[in-house]
Amino acid sequence: MHVLFVAEPRTGGSGFVSGLDVRTKILLSLSMSVAVIFFKSCGSLGFLTLATLVYVLDLGRYKVVSLCYVAICLMWLLSIGFMGLICTMIPMVPVTDPVTMLIPFLRTMVMLNTVLVLALSSRIQTLLTSLKSFKLPIWLYIPSAVMIRFIPSFIKDIRQIHETMRIRGYSLNPIFIFRHPRLSVRLMAAPIMFRALRSADDLGVAAELKGVGYGYFTENNKIKSYTPLIFQLNDAVTLGVTLLLLIAAGVIQAVWGTDTTGMLP
Amino acid sequence: MKKKQPYWEMRELVVIGVFAAVTKVSSILVALVGGGMNPLSLILKNLLFTTLTIVLLYKVRKIGALTLFLFVNVIVSMLLMGGGLFLIPPMIVAGLAAEGLILALGGYQKSINLMIGVGFYDLLFKAGSVGVSWLYMREQQEMVIMSAIIVGIGYIGALMGLFTGALFVKELRHACIIRS
Secondary structure, three states, X not given: OHHHHOOOOOOOOOOOOOOOOHHHHHHHHHHHHHXXXXXXXXXXXXXXXXXXXXXXXXXXXXXXXXXXXXXXXXXXXXXXXXXXXXXXXXXXXXXXXXXXXXXXXXXXXXXXXXXXXXXXXXXXXXXXXXXXXXXXXXXXXXXXXXXXXXXXXXXXXXXXXXXXHHHOOOOOOHHHHHHOHHHHHHHHHHHHHHHHHHHHHHHHHHHHHHOOOOOOXXXXXXXXXXXXXXXXXXXXXXXXXXXXXXXXXXXXXXXXXXOOOOOOO | OOOOOOOOOHHHHHHHHHHHHHHHHHHHHHHHHOOOOOHHHHXXXXXXXXXXXHHHHHHOOOOOHHHXXXXXXXXXXXXXXXXXXXXHHHHHHHHHHXXXXXXXXXXXXXXXXXXXXXXXXXXXXXXXXXXXXXXXXXXXXXXXXXXXXXXXXXXXXXXXXXXXXXXXXHHHHHOOOOOO
């Protein structure tokens, strides 16, 4: 079955970060996603952005990281431009300085750094193993595992659909979507839907025939992972450093924090 | 001794997983092809999501299918992307409320109930996501207003998706892919 033989993605080499347990990376990503909600000063978020930038740069994927940063900077500049436009059109909206405008983008940068590490340095099989180690109930584990497994295969299907459209003389781009929105939906949604339903049927039958799910997390379940997850000293150090960084960011927020700005109270 | 039949069949769980993947990938695809955040790509993205949700509910007609689909979506987003953490409460509350509405209207067997339920879920979740965007951008409350407008535009797509979903189901029934 095609879905089960999808090539593993390229991982991030053999650096310190690449050697970390995938659960550590997930935990780090989760803790940062919570932290960025509570921090609101430019100083504390800037500090976390720099710290996580060091974390992501250890992967050595400088091109991907710099492309993402360029995209975020472009969005920041665009938002400054549009804010200026809104201020000109509606004078009651107060003018906001670019540094304050940067705060939501700093939150995005922190998340981007941690997510890039997870995405670029984790194999699909390792993610599935870590998902299983969380002891999720079967009705949650099976769809999640199918979802993670199916995404790379589905991206290949999309490429095939795109090639088919090009052969028929259609090219999906923003101009085409603007000019023919109904045709775009039909060209895109219909094959995606048929493909998804066919794959779901095939996978469902295959899973039932293979007896997937029987004996899951029971005493008889002797199936062990090919690559067992091991929590090492590196992981403990990383989590400890993360905690210290969050405390430091909290101190920066408390000492140099700013009040909420904006036109609403 | 006869074993108790599980509530979810393996085939149904696989369908939910596949649809969760399809919605995630198609959202990214529309965002990339549509040239970023513009009204048309926003409408198209929401339209696709709602269409796929409607088709899924026709395929898996069981109480809890909508909530499980949303839960899987959010769990994977949370584990792989981190950012979806604060979308869980509004998403799950909206999903449960929509399931409750579908049950109150007579269950999953009536097609119109599915459309009302998904429409209600979209409305509740969009309102909740504006609240979450306030959490993220509270320093820039002008941007929260902008995001509320963006969410509103997206909801137009979601409403259109209810009808395109029903149309697709009709076609899929002709193709004998959906039999119920």
